[in-house]
Amino acid sequence: MGNPIFQPSHFTAVVLFALFASTVFGITQRETPRNMFRYGIYCFVLFLAAAIVLSWIMYFIAR
């Protein structure tokens, strides 16, 4: 097998993961479209914020 067709960076992979997961969370965990959208955005921001904070923690642990 050759190289992967799609080779995202770590951050791109996190952004894609957060986008897809928060879309499903928003639709399934809330009832009205407005609340779905708001909860989806909330989950997306939390995913990204958690990834960035954990990355910095691991950066300082590794030093």
Next chain:
Amino acid sequence: MAIEENKTAAGVGSQPASQEGFVYLPLIAGWLVPGGGHFLLRKWGRGALLAASILGMFVLGLAMQGKVYANAHDILDILGLAGDLGNGLPYVISRFLGLGDVQVMVTTADYGTRFIVVAGLLNIIAAVDAHNLRTGRKS
């Protein structure tokens, strides 16, 4: 009066009407085809977004040369296989076409494997949501 309104708002009052027919059909359809349960209930927008998200994640996982679990040798493999099975027909098709059957030792392939497992888990959540819509537990 207020109690009656609350019951109706929670979907309790409408339950007997929504229990007609095979209530597990959206659950099964949603598991086999991502978003299929919502399409069956004529929730076109929600179904399209769920299908795009779950199938997008599955296809990107394959494009990153992620592994599709075929058998299980230890507990982690069993969990991975359970997650992959959540994808329904896309899992069967990928196995039939031999996609994801070779483990590639690159970082993106590891991401791809996780993308495929998580797509399956998200599909199960979506299928259960379709079942809740069908039974009237959710509006």
